[in-house]
Amino acid sequence: MPDTITLQVARYRPDADAAPTTQEYVVPLREEWAVLDGLNYIKDRLDGTLSFRWSCRMGICGSCGMTVNGNPVLTCGTFLTDYAPGPIRIEPLANFPVVRDLVVEIEDFLRKLPAVKPWLVREDEQGVDDVEFLQTPAQLAEYQQYSMCINCMLCYAACPVYALEPDFLGPAAIALAQRYNLDSRDQGAHQRLDLLATAQGVWACTYVGECTSACPKGVDPAGAIQRYKLTAATRTLRSVLMPWAAR
Amino acid sequence: MTMAKRSSSEAMAWLLFSAGGVVSALLVPVLLLLSGVLFPLGLLVPEHAHLAAVLGHPLTKVVLLGLCMLALLHWAHRFRYTLYDGLRLKRLSVPINLLCYGGALAGSVWAAIVLF
Amino acid sequence: MSELTRESPAQGAHPLPAGPYRPRTSVFWWVRRRSYLLFVLRELSCVFVAWFVVYLLLLVAAVHRGNDAYQGFLQWSGQPGMLVLNLVALAFVVLHAITWFNLAPKAMVVRLHGRRLPSRIVAAGHFTAWLVVSALVAWLVVG
Incomplete structure (x- = not known):
């Protein structure tokens, strides 16, 4: 050598x-x-x-x-x-x-990240003093993979859609939205839907899959986006077919 | 903060694209292998009467019409994104949408006429 | 989405931008990496799916017109040029099927007794279904 x-x-x-x-x-x-x-x-x-x-x-x-x-x-x-x-x-x-x-310059990512509300959204305003949010290992397993994200932005560097469409919300932000959507303690999924199910959200993704290859923490953002497309599409279909049903 | 609107048209386009992707993946390879390669090469040539009987069955007609429509909608969605991203033509999205979904609609009408 | 919009790229006219350098994305970005090229080929498979619909409808129309038209169609489709086109199309639709069945389990969460099935199992299920459907169609067409 x-x-x-x-x-x-x-x-x-x-x-x-x-x-x-x-x-x-x-x-x-x-x-x-x-x-x-x-x-x-x-x-x-x-x-x-x-x-x-x-x-x-x-x-x-x-x-x-x-x-x-x-x-x-x-x-x-x-x-x-x-x-x-x-x-x-x-x-x-x-x-x-x-x-x-x-x-x-990472300003763009720092603007997009809080937009998906990557925290536990509760409809009741009770704090930890009043209530414990218990979770089973199976409920933890639902989102744990997505919680490994370290915001390193390698997935944005790997994503050709982000290169072409700077308004695209991007892999990490959507995966982090899913991390909270899939958390049994969270109640903010419908708030995130308004941002995620847009032309700049999941619908911009054409599943190149390079974000997942680039991720050093095994988060699989491409999988998270695909999964969310199915969720968003079924919810939209339901609201189109049954507009009277709330959310 | 101001936000882009939730897009139900994109959701529907994606659902139809996906449905078309599934039926195309399941049915197109075998049908193309038979009709595009094995028939013309003379390796496997079904009698005209047999094919006419199979194509005359109402169930075949319905399945093939569904396949044609969904396959074309699959094409429309994927092709428009290929033009948007692969050739960087996002600014022409209106004519591209017209071409893709207009083509899918015209093809579906043609399929219905031919099959029934 | 005004808050999420990046400012437009600096114009290249200044000799010294004295600010961040903004690289431009080439129209040929997809030849830069093998995985990008494979992605574009996968997306182009849709063109051959559409071609198949056209070809199928021409065949069906010929069959409906009678035996002579059917034999004429077989002769037309047996020309070398048509055969090459259909072989290329076949390669692309097989690429579509393989990539589709490999990626579909990512969007679907299949549960058995409350536990999520590994995506390998879901993909294997898809490939089995592909095999069964193909065999069924072949049996039906060939008779």
Whole structure:
């Protein structure tokens, strides 16, 4: 095994560049180093001007997502040796505006996320002091998979529909809506329906399925969207056939 | 906050697309293998009288009409999204919808005339 | 959905945008990845589903017109060009069937005794149904 590897890193300095350029760095190739360790080596030893986001280094914070050799990945969970002898191409997450180097603008996702009300909606206003919301293991299993989402946005970077249709609500937001819709303690499904069953909601999805391939936490957003299409379609059909029936 | 309206037309289009997808997946491969490949190659050629009898049965007519209509609605939905996304023609959605659903409607009428 | 709408992309006229760089999506985005290409091929299968409807109706019309028209149809459909078209169409409708039955279990939640069946089992059920229906149709048509 060679003891170094070349990283081809996308650079974009908004005050100096009209479009991103590529800069090459040679970093040590160590068996236990993730791509993020290579980037931190650059930042600490070679070029302090390189900008990128990271925090936990253990696949939980969801902030170090980037495009590595064309694929959206968490750089903390992607190892340099898997790409040896290199070079490795490191670019910012696709489908997002690039603020600087490997940092992307996430405002769009941060606007969409709260719109699906990703919290327990209750019609009664009782707090935890008044009532306990008990749940069986089977009820937990209904939504647990969708609750693994860490908001890393790799699914948005993988989704061609989001690239073409920036208003598309997107995989993670819909999967998180389903996480609460399927929770036995939640009563907000009909409120979310108004946002999800729209042309910018589930109906924009053509099931490419790449969100599920990209997800580092096994959430399966594509499956969540498909499942919700069936729910939304049957509810709509019912309200068309029986308009007198409430909701 | 302002929101896009819930779209019942998209819901209906998707339901019909899905129904068409199921019946097409179940029936089209075998029917096309028989009628498009095995008959013309002469490997399996049913007698005219037999085919005429099968096609004359009311149940066959109803099933084939259902298949044709749903298969065309399946095509209409998928094809319009292929044009929207694959060729980035979302701005032409009105003529595309007319082409796709108009085509499906015309095809369904033609199917009813031919089958009955 | 005004609150959810992104601001429109910056015009490329400025030499230095001095703001976020917004990459453009090419019309040929679907050749960029193998999975995208497979997706577009899967979507294009619908064209051959529509072609099948046309072909079937032509066959039915010929059968209704009598034996001579039926033999004429067989001759027409036996030309090399028609055969190639129908073989390509067959490949696409088989692609449609396989992808459809693999993806359908994602939308459906099938329960047995209150427990969710694994999607592999649901898919296997679909493929079995496909086999049974195909055999039934073949038996009916061939007689």
